[in-house]
Amino acid sequence: MYKFKCRNCEADLHLDDRRVSAKGKKIPLGDDDQPHDCPRREAWISDPFLCKDCGMEIYVSDMEVSENGKRIPINVGNEERHQCAKRKNNFFCRDCGTMIYIDPTKVSKNGRKIPLDLVGGKAHDCSMKKRAFIS
DSSP states (O other): OEEEEOTTTOOEEEEOTTOBOTTSOBOOBOTTSSBOOOTTOOOOBOOOEEOTTTOOEEEOBTTSBOTTSOBOOEETTTOSBOOOTTOTTEEEOTTTOOEEEEEEEEEOTTSOEEEEETTTOOBOOOTTOOOOOOO
16 A cells, blocks of 8 residues: 655545546545545646637636546636537537537436537427327
């Protein structure tokens, strides 16, 4: 077992081969064998950069992360999550033609990805969707 001290708060930590993240990295654990959540850790914020799809100025930080740990882009101008109008995974609804997208963090109870309206980011409720009728 590898032991070390937290850089920020000097807490005694250790690594355990059996406690790894989804990506396979070892998770720093405290004396109670729980993941260390340092009270002195400062949030990391990137310098602003341009969205590769639409050119809007955005940034990422440790404060906004998805359920799978990926940093979520934030618009510099309004501090809201970036909803890129030219995102490569945007597509038109095959029934009504509305521009929609898939956010891998938004899933239904059965684990299926939920299509979201590009404007507003709410679940797409297609007005033209063919519904099954049982008589």
